[in-house]
Amino acid sequence: MNDCVIVTGGAGFIGSNFVLQWVANTESEVVNLDALTYAGNRGNLTSLDGNPRHNFVRGDICDASLVASLFERFQPRAILHFAAESHVDRSITGPDAFVQTNVFGTFTLLQAAKQYWEKLPAGDKERFRFLHVSTDEVYGTLGPDDPAFSETTPYAPNSPYAASKAGSDHLVRAYHHTYGLPTLTTNCSNNYGPFQFPEKLIPLMILNALEGKPLPVYGDGLNIRDWLFVEDHCTAIRTVLERGRLGETYNVGGNSERNNIHVVHTICDLLDELRPDAAIGSRRGLITYVKDRPGHDRRYAINADKISTELGWKPSENFESGIRATVTWYLEHLDWVNEIRSGAYQQWIELNYKERLGAERLSL
Template identity: 60%
Template sequence: MKILVTGGAGFIGSAVCRHVIGETPHSLVNLDKLTYAANLSSLDAIAGDPRYRFARLDICDRDKVHALMVEEQVDAVMHLAAESHVDRSIDGPGAFIQTNVVGTYELLEAARRYWSELPADRKHAFRFHHVSTDEVYGALPLDGGIFTEETPYAPSSPYSASKAASDHLAMAWWHTYGLPVVLSNCSNNYGPYHFPEKLIPLMILNALEDRKLPVYGTGANVRDWLYVEDHARALFTVLTRGQPGSSYNIGGNAERSNLDVVHAICDLLDARYPRANGSSRRDLVTFVADRPGHDMRYAIDAEKVARELGWRPVETFESGLRKTVDWYLDNEAWWAPIRGGRYSGERLGLRA
């Protein structure tokens, strides 16, 4: 099978690419526009593999995307290209509408044209996997509730609204045109190669450098955390075993408040690299004004994907966080150039 992955130089996309090339016999074409959060060095481990190809391309360029599909004779599309940072969507929603809504529409149309021209056997086997987020469901109260595949959409931010729109487009192309779409909605990802404007890598690097650890509000907001390599395995499972027209929630079964996450990072770093003055890095926590429309809690019910497709997370939050902290400690060459530019210190926004 040859898979076209959009956004394969991003955080989750690069994990998918590494999984496909490293753990399966399949081939892969990575289509990425290379915007600010993309990083081709995240793919160094597979860049020389003959089953891997990179194509710098914008998903909004329908004709060129279709031509690439024809040239490569792809058997499936995994659509991960997206603007994903909530704070950025509040400051500049236009880019999110363009990439997440218009881009998904153009990609769907390119895929529909390509799929319609395939011979019957390949047409039947073709899949378009649209990768989305649990944020489309809105917020849950702290004292209960969980997102299932039947939870009504109620997005709160420009980011989540743009992803909700793209989800509806993808499923409409299944219902209207028969394009074999599968949809997945995931909880918060973390792990290696995570761009350091997001909560966990930002806190790791700030704490390592004895910088302030800015936490929104009181830090009480709760998220379900999913190790990115677990997610990559889940996405491949949904692509190859999911039923067209179906959606699958993917979560880590690891709800934690933002403050608990930050404290856990501080404790891990304190154990590995004690501060010179002997105090805990928890002292660096600084509460800052909350962001507009900040959802209080997300929680994923991932039983459908476990029951129907046999996927469950391998990592606990504790084991995944240890691996993540160790990766950042061992890979300064990856993150130092990013930190040395505009993405350093507490000026960064938080994705939480």
């Protein structure tokens, strides 16, 4: 077995941040498997071009022969599974892709990992890890006074996306308990930061506000999320990989509950400070309340005491520092933004927001 890891979905938002952090902070090789769907972008990884420790493979995690060949060729000590369809709104309009990638894709990886792991020598078998990256959305929704999600919170997914991730979590758990596969699972809160695809709330609001376009806010804007800076999340995953107890789940949160309208107000105020535009005026004036998403969960919150107590991890960024760093990053990387705002992205924006905003206000 070699001192390398396989990362699935390593050209996506969280995965690419992880790969960049891994290469910067370790000496080991990374094999990056990504299908390069709409949210995967090789441009996230241009700083690694020519780096012999980064091996990029374009391919689908549902391709069993490809996945098996990567285990055989690279003999990794771990696989870190980020690859997923992850946008709730897309799961509502097209759930089949979510079941295929998130459930069947995870199953394919588990099967290949199990077959590889079973053939390893005893010492290597003890060292191997399968780390599955999941979401707090599998737990459902919280009331305003409910305690935050813990690792023992019952699963109650409310969207096709959340249900598909719950299914993948259960498969990972089953492969540990049935076959002994050395698995680890992390369930994270809402991530934000560099390289996030601009259909998600924070980058969408940054870019629309920058250009003086409408800022569509679902419902009353009071849905609450726990916001986690992506680089903190990546550090947590590395910590769990190295020191987590086998078969365990670790919740990863940012200790930063904020409602959506607070997030949007913060972005507006930061852009007014960092990139004022007299023609636009106060960006808060761009906010437009639109029809809510079906089944929109009211509140998520993560109790991250377990990872803090057992493994000593805590987030280094609070929401105020993280969101300022994120807004600054987007302002400094508008070329990256322009490259990924493809026709496919524009088609999605039209599909999701046309009826909510009205055709005459659609120019997002």
